[in-house]
Amino acid sequence: MSNSKQSEARVVHSPVFISGDDLETPMLKILRQDGTTYAGAELPEIDKTLALKIYDTFLFIRALDERMVAAQRQGRISFYMTQIGEEAADIGSTAALDAEDMIMAQYREQGALAFRGFPLEQFMHQLFSNENDLGKGRQMPIHYGSRDLHYMTISSPLATQLPQAAGYAYGLKLEEKDNCVICYFGEGAASEGDFHAAINMAGVYKVPAIYFCRNNGYAISTPSSEQFAGDGIAPRAVAYGLKAIRVDGNDVLAVLKATQEARRLAVEENQPVLIEAMTYRLGAHSTSDDPSGYRSKKEEEKWREKDPVARFKNWLIAQGWWSEEQDAADLEQKRQNVLAAMKKAETVAAPKVDELITDVYDVPPQHLQDQLDELKAHIRKYPEAYPKTAGRLDDE
Amino acid sequence: MSNMNLLQAINNALDIAMDKDSNVVCFGEDVGHFGGVFRATSHLQDKYGKSRCFNTPLTEQGIIGFANGLASGGHKPVAEIQFADYIFPAFDQIVNEAAKFRYRSGDQFSVGGLTIRTPYGGGIHGGLYHSQSPEAYFTGTPGLKVVVPRNPYQAKGLLLASIRDDNPVIFFEPKRLYRASTGEVPEEDYEIELGKAEVVQEGTDITVLGWGAQMEVLEKAVEMAAKDGISCELIDLRTLLPWDVDTVVASVKKTGRLLISHEAPKTGGFAGEIATEIQQRCFLHLESPIERVTGLDTPFPLAHDKEYMPDHLKNYEAIKRSVNF
Numbered sequence: 001m002s003n004s005k006q007s008e009a010r011v012v013h014s015p016v017f018i019s020g021d022d023l024e025t026p027m028l029k030i031l032r033q034d035g036t037t038y039a040g041a042e043l044p045e046i047d048k049t050l051a052l053k054i055y056d057t058f059l060f061i062r063a064l065d066e067r068m069v070a071a072q073r074q075g076r077i078s079f080y081m082t083q084i085g086e087e088a089a090d091i092g093s094t095a096a097l098d099a100e101d102m103i104m105a106q107y108r109e110q111g112a113l114a115f116r117g118f119p120l121e122q123f124m125h126q127l128f129s130n131e132n133d134l135g136k137g138r139q140m141p142i143h144y145g146s147r148d149l150h151y152m153t154i155s156s157p158l159a160t161q162l163p164q165a166a167g168y169a170y171g172l173k174l175e176e177k178d179n180c181v182i183c184y185f186g187e188g189a190a191s192e193g194d195f196h197a198a199i200n201m202a203g204v205y206k207v208p209a210i211y212f213c214r215n216n217g218y219a220i221s222t223p224s225s226e227q228f229a230g231d232g233i234a235p236r237a238v239a240y241g242l243k244a245i246r247v248d249g250n251d252v253l254a255v256l257k258a259t260q261e262a263r264r265l266a267v268e269e270n271q272p273v274l275i276e277a278m279t280y281r282l283g284a285h286s287t288s289d290d291p292s293g294y295r296s297k298k299e300e301e302k303w304r305e306k307d308p309v310a311r312f313k314n315w316l317i318a319q320g321w322w323s324e325e326q327d328a329a330d331l332e333q334k335r336q337n338v339l340a341a342m343k344k345a346e347t348v349a350a351p352k353v354d355e356l357i358t359d360v361y362d363v364p365p366q367h368l369q370d371q372l373d374e375l376k377a378h379i380r381k382y383p384e385a386y387p388k389t390a391g392r393l394d395d396e
Numbered sequence: 397m398s399n400m401n402l403l404q405a406i407n408n409a410l411d412i413a414m415d416k417d418s419n420v421v422c423f424g425e426d427v428g429h430f431g432g433v434f435r436a437t438s439h440l441q442d443k444y445g446k447s448r449c450f451n452t453p454l455t456e457q458g459i460i461g462f463a464n465g466l467a468s469g470g471h472k473p474v475a476e477i478q479f480a481d482y483i484f485p486a487f488d489q490i491v492n493e494a495a496k497f498r499y500r501s502g503d504q505f506s507v508g509g510l511t512i513r514t515p516y517g518g519g520i521h522g523g524l525y526h527s528q529s530p531e532a533y534f535t536g537t538p539g540l541k542v543v544v545p546r547n548p549y550q551a552k553g554l555l556l557a558s559i560r561d562d563n564p565v566i567f568f569e570p571k572r573l574y575r576a577s578t579g580e581v582p583e584e585d586y587e588i589e590l591g592k593a594e595v596v597q598e599g600t601d602i603t604v605l606g607w608g609a610q611m612e613v614l615e616k617a618v619e620m621a622a623k624d625g626i627s628c629e630l631i632d633l634r635t636l637l638p639w640d641v642d643t644v645v646a647s648v649k650k651t652g653r654l655l656i657s658h659e660a661p662k663t664g665g666f667a668g669e670i671a672t673e674i675q676q677r678c679f680l681h682l683e684s685p686i687e688r689v690t691g692l693d694t695p696f697p698l699a700h701d702k703e704y705m706p707d708h709l710k711n712y713e714a715i716k717r718s719v720n721f
Contacts, residue, residue, distance in 0.1 A: 102469075136502040145501045152468065153501035157492045163461025164468065164493070171469035174421070174447060193485070197458030204453055359503045360538050362562040365591065365638040368538075 025234050027246045027278065030253040033306060035314025037253070044096070044257035048321050054095050054252060055316055057115045058087050058309045059327075063334035064110070064120075065283070067342065068127060068141075072287040076346060077127050079141045083108045085250070085282030088308035089214045090184060091115050092255030093275070096263055097182060102168055104152045104161040104183045107142055108214070108281075112184070116149040120337060124345030131351040136359070158189040162198030162211065169207035173270060180208035180266040182259075187276075188219025190233050196240075199274065203241030208266040210259065211237065211274040214249065216281040221294040237274035249277030250308040253315070280306070353379065353389040400581040403574045405548035406436045406513070409555040410474065412585050414444050417472060419509065420559060422449045424459060424476025433478055434515060434574055460486035460512065464493050467507035467564070474559060480516035480568060481525045487533070494564040495539030508562035513555075515571035516544075517609050517659055518691075518705060523698035529608075529660035529691070534566055535637045535669065541565040541590055542637040544608035548579045553588030554634065561590055570609035577612070593640035595647065599629035602653035602718055605644060605670065607633040610657050610706070617711035626719050636666055644670065645677050652683035653718045657706050662690040684721035687714040 030041040037043065065082035072080045083090070091111040094103065103112050110123070122134065126144050129137035135145060135153060145153025152161065152168075165183035172179050189195065190213060202209050213233045217224055230236070237244040243265060247254045255277055262273035280303040284291050291300075316322035353376065357368040364372075376393055383390035400408065413420045422437055428451040431438035441449040452459050456477055463475040477483045483490070490512070498506035518527035534542050541563050545551035551569070558565040570577075596611070597618065606614045611632050618628040629647050633639055648654050654674055656667035671686040689706045697704055 104465075134502050134504060135500060138502065139500055143500070145504055147501075147504040153497075153505055155493065155496070155500060157488060160461060160489060160493050163458045163489070164465030166458075167462035167465025167467075167473070168469045169465075170462065171466045171471045174471070193455075193457055194461055194489075197453075197455040197461060200453050200455065201458050201462055359499045359501075361541075361638075362498075362506075362508060367638055367641070 020230050020235060023231070023235050023238070025231060025244070025246050027248060028254045028258055029248045029251055030257060031251045031311055031315055033311050033314070035311065035318045037315075042257065044253055044260050046253070046256060048319070050095060051316060051319070051321060053115070054091055055312060055322065057091050057111055058312065059331050060114055060334050061087055061091070061111045062309065063331060063338050064114075064123065067335065067338045069283075069287060071342060076342075077141050079287055080127070081108055081142050081286045082283040083111060085303060085307070086214055086216055086279045087111050088252035088255050088312065089212070089249040089277040089279050092252040093182060093210075093212050093259040093277075096256050096259035098179060100150055101179050101263070102150050102152060102181045104165045104168065104181060105154055106158070106161065106185045106189060107154050107156070108186075109184045110142065110144065113144050113146065113149065113151050116146070116151060118144065118146055118149055118151070120341045121345065122146070124341045125348065128345045128348065129350065130345060130348035132348055133351070136355045137351045159185055159192035159194035159198075161185070162194050163201060165209050165211070166198050166202040166205065166207055169202070169209040169272075170205055172208055178267055180210060180263055182210045182212055184212050184214060186219060187213055187215040187224050187233055188222065188227055190236070191227060199237055199240040199242060202272040206270040207272055208270055209272045210262045210266055211242070211272070212259075213274065213276045214279055215276055216279050218281055218285070218295070220285045220289060223294075232276055234274060234276040242272045242274050244274045244276065246276045246278065249279030250306045250311060252308055252312045279308075349392065350388040352392055397580045397582055399578055400548045401575050401578045402545075402548045402551050402570070403434060403436055405552040405581050406555055406569065407438055407440075408581070408583075409552040409559075410437060410440060411443070413474070413556060413559045414440060414448060416585065419470065420448070420472045420474060421466065422474045422476070423452050425452055425454055425478045427451060427476050432476060434571065436513070436569075437476070456482055456485040457489055460489035460494065463510055463512070464489055464497065464507045467510040468497065468505050470509065472509035472511070472559060474511045474513060477512060477514040479526050480514040480530050481528045483514055483530060490534065490540070490564075490566070491537050495537045499539060506562070507564050510564040511555075511559045512564070512566045514566065514568060515574070516568040517570050517572055518696055518701055519572040519609070521698065521701065522696070524695045527696040527701070529568075529658065531568055531636055532660055532664055532666045535666050539564065540637060541635065542568070543590060543635050544568045544570070545634070546570070546608055546611040546632050547573070547577050548581045550588060550632075550634065552581055553586050554590070556585065557587040557590050560587065565590070568608060572609050573612065588634070591635045591638050591640060593634055593643040594632045595629065595643065596632050597628065597630040599627040599651065601627045601651055602655060602715055603629045603631060603644065603647040603651045604655045604657070604711070604715065605631045605633060606657045607636065610659060613706065613708050614657055614711060616708035617715060620708065620712045621715045624716070626715060628715065639670070641673060641677070644674060648674055648678045649681045652681050654682075655687040655689060655711065655714050655718060657689040657711055659691045659706060661693045662688055663693050665690050684718045687718050689714045
């Protein structure tokens with residue numbers, strides 16, 4: 001069967017070029033910075049409980065990010081990535097989902113995981129790669145994952161999660177489950193081949209997937225103007241047979257509304273959707289980056305005025321659900337909690353050396369067992385060179 | 397028992413796997429109604445429906461990425477890459493994703509259900525891009541299993557074991573033998589254990605080791621050597637990762653000599669790995685240097701493919717060289 005759209009096309013007899021300018025991509029905005037909503041704006045489904053849960057997650061992430069950047073500067077952890085400025089994007093979208101919808105994140109979506117209820121202690125165990133880390137201390141800080149919370153473990157290579165999301169969603173469709181996958185990525189990652197492979201396959205197989213692009217303006221130092229020539233990411237999805245929507249990514253009500261509608265399309269109609277959230281990374285790319293080399297303070301200030309957390313706080317106060325006093329006290333409490341959890345986690349031992357060879361395969365093959373035995377004999381000979389493991393070789 | 401060629405044996409294995417486990421799903425380029433360009437998936441779509449056997453868009457990285465996602469949800473995808481020469485766009489999804497999925501999550505998630513089937517090897521006038529043997533790119537990746545069958549019986553048993561193994565497996569199919577190799581194959585379900593080599597022929601003078609399509613070549617060389625009174629022990633490695641060191645060590649300790657042969661280029665080829673391990677474990681038993689008979693360190697040529705190939709004559713000469721050292 002060939003393409004039915006082509007055979008229905010209007011026929012012309014002189015050259016007509018189509019252009020991206022012919023396609024208008026509107027931007028959904030619901031909430032103004034002062035906490036009022038636009039006239040006629042269609043609000044998402046939200047009650048006080050959900051609103052306060054979203055905001056609680058905002059504040060938690062602020063406290064966590066602030067503290068862990070400091071911890072990295074003090075040399076207590078090797079690496080960190082903040083999501084300051086982008087909280088409304090991942091937290092607002094995850095808030096639209098069912099708790100069993102799979103999250104396949106890029107790396108700057110700790111808010112989505114916190115919203116799902118990942119305990120502070122588990123964040124810390126991962127960041128300190130200690131023996132209580134669910135990932136057994138194997139990955140760099142911020143590579144979280146939780147099977148119980150339907151949050152796929154992060155991997156560093158960019159966009160690899162996109163075709164995986166199509167496959168996972170296809171599995172949900174085979175099982176006839178009323179769930180979907182949300183897959184987060186940045187506008188830079190959308191230049192990877194895996195993006196195009198994924199969106200095309202999602203369109204062809206009509207899978208229950210939501211592709212959520214955090215267009216935060218920069219891929220490390222490269223501005224989006226040097227990343228692509230078209231009108232952002234949303235129009236690409238249309239070409240592959242997805243529905244697409246662009247939202248103000250600093251407007252949590254708009255993100256929530258768009259994702260609630262997208263989820264309905266994905267789960268009820270097997271219509272994959274791409275959401276492009278326009279936002280800004282207020283912090284550095286990571287603790288290894290210094291944005292002053294590629295963007296101005298003035299630009300950052302402009303975006304600081306659009307802070308998604310302050311914007312939502314203003315709305316909550318206007319609803320009579322929150323106050324400035326509560327805000328200050330709550331943030332302070334969260335800072336103390338983070339500090340206490342950090343102090344505890346950094347004293348927990350590293351995983352035992354035996355964990356080096358588990359999970360490479362379902363069962364360690366003989367050659368891995370041999371290599372471990374050899375390694376242990378070596379560590380016994382030079383225990384001072386391997387302080388993390390030397391003292392615990394025999395406490396089986 | 398029935399007489400099958402290698403393709404029929406693979407098709408039969410897929411049929412049994414899909415029949416017994418509804419989690420098994422087959423897909424790849426032209427795999428659906430058409431049954432694959434080599435017909436390995438013939439009739440599977442008719443039998444199991446479009447949702448379990450289907451075409452994919454032309455995107456190898458997409459195919460394996462999709463397969464990883466499907467496997468991470470507990471399904472058992474059998475993804476076909478039409479030619480092993482075209483597996484490289486999927487290299488990232490195989491090496492960085494499939495192979496590390498379980499390890500990086502602390503066993504919270506895995507793609508253990510994944511099997512990648514792909515035809516490899518020369519001898520079909522395929523030139524540079526329908527002839528390669530890229531197994532050694534993958535044997536350097538912990539977390540993968542790499543399997544290569546030599547005939548229809550082996551193909552069926554090893555493929556069923558690969559699909560059911562709880563680790564990602566790359567299953568390289570010797571496409572030169574797809575129709576050329578025939579033999580008796582049980583109709584029922586059976587598996588051949590992964591990670592175990594097979595001593596195909598016992599001998600006393602030299603161990604001759606290979607896998608996949610190269611086994612047919614080695615059988616000829618060993619026959620020629622037998623006429624000169626040289627007794628060869630012929631071993632099919634079958635699984636390259638993890639490989640059966642013990643069987644090879646036991647053989648070399650008996651014969652004192654080893655020849656390893658593969659179609660892939662010599663430099664960086666898997667023979668180098670085997671030779672190193674064996675010289676370390678069997679140093680005092682070796683009577684002569686370990687021989688490697690391989691493809692040349694060139695891209696795979698079209699006009700000169702006979703010259704390039706590690707054929708029976710090159711292997712016969714190497715056997716004599718080793719025995720007469």
